[in-house]
Amino acid sequence: MNFNTIYEAAGGAPAIREIVEKFYPKVQAHPLLAPLFPEDIRPVMEKQYQFLTQFFGGPPLYSDEHGHPMMRARHLPFPITKERADAWLDCMRRALTETSLPEELQALMLERLSGPAYHFVNS
Numbered sequence: 802m803n804f805n806t807i808y809e810a811a812g813g814a815p816a817i818r819e820i821v822e823k824f825y826p827k828v829q830a831h832p833l834l835a836p837l838f839p840e841d842i843r844p845v846m847e848k849q850y851q852f853l854t855q856f857f858g859g860p861p862l863y864s865d866e867h868g869h870p871m872m873r874a875r876h877l878p879f880p881i882t883k884e885r886a887d888a889w890l891d892c893m894r895r896a897l898t899e900t901s902l903p904e905e906l907q908a909l910m911l912e913r914l915s916g917p918a919y920h921f922v923n924s
């Protein structure tokens with residue numbers, strides 16, 4: 802693949818939308834993750850869309866609206882264990898497999914997210 806950013810390689814906004822739409826139902830169905838999230842998941846989905854867009858090299862939608870991401874700090878109110886980081890990444894892995902993104906790109910996205918996921922472990 803010969804692209805400047807993961808965002809571009811994935812095909813931009815529609816791909817990020819699709820990932821987010823496929824990811825949160827899995828989070829909401831996961832026994833370890835569901836209790837942490839609000840019933841109205843739409844605002845979280847919107848923020849995740851904005852964040853992943855910039856995280857994968859697209860326009861800085863999250864920072865434009867919410868300021869510095871400080872993602873570890875924003876996760877501190879929630880007890881994140883290693884098991885929850887594993888679960889989060891597994892939901893993301895399964896969401897990615899439901900897209901038509903090339904497998905190597907899926908693997909790259911997952912690898913890029915695994916650093917932050919384990920970095921957010923705080924409990």
Ligand code: HEM
Pocket residue numbers: 834837838839845848849852853856867872875876879881885886887889914917918919921922
């Ligand atoms: C490690 C496991 C993780 C757990 C258990 C977790 C859980 C949560 C929870 C409970 C929220 C707050 C929902 C609310 O608004 O009430 C949240 C918000 C968020 N999470 Fe995670 N998260 C994890 C990993 C990640 C990763 C790896 C990323 C991206 C790299 C991420 C990105 C976000 C974003 C962008 C928000 C919205 C922040 C905001 O309120 O502005 N999370 N997460």
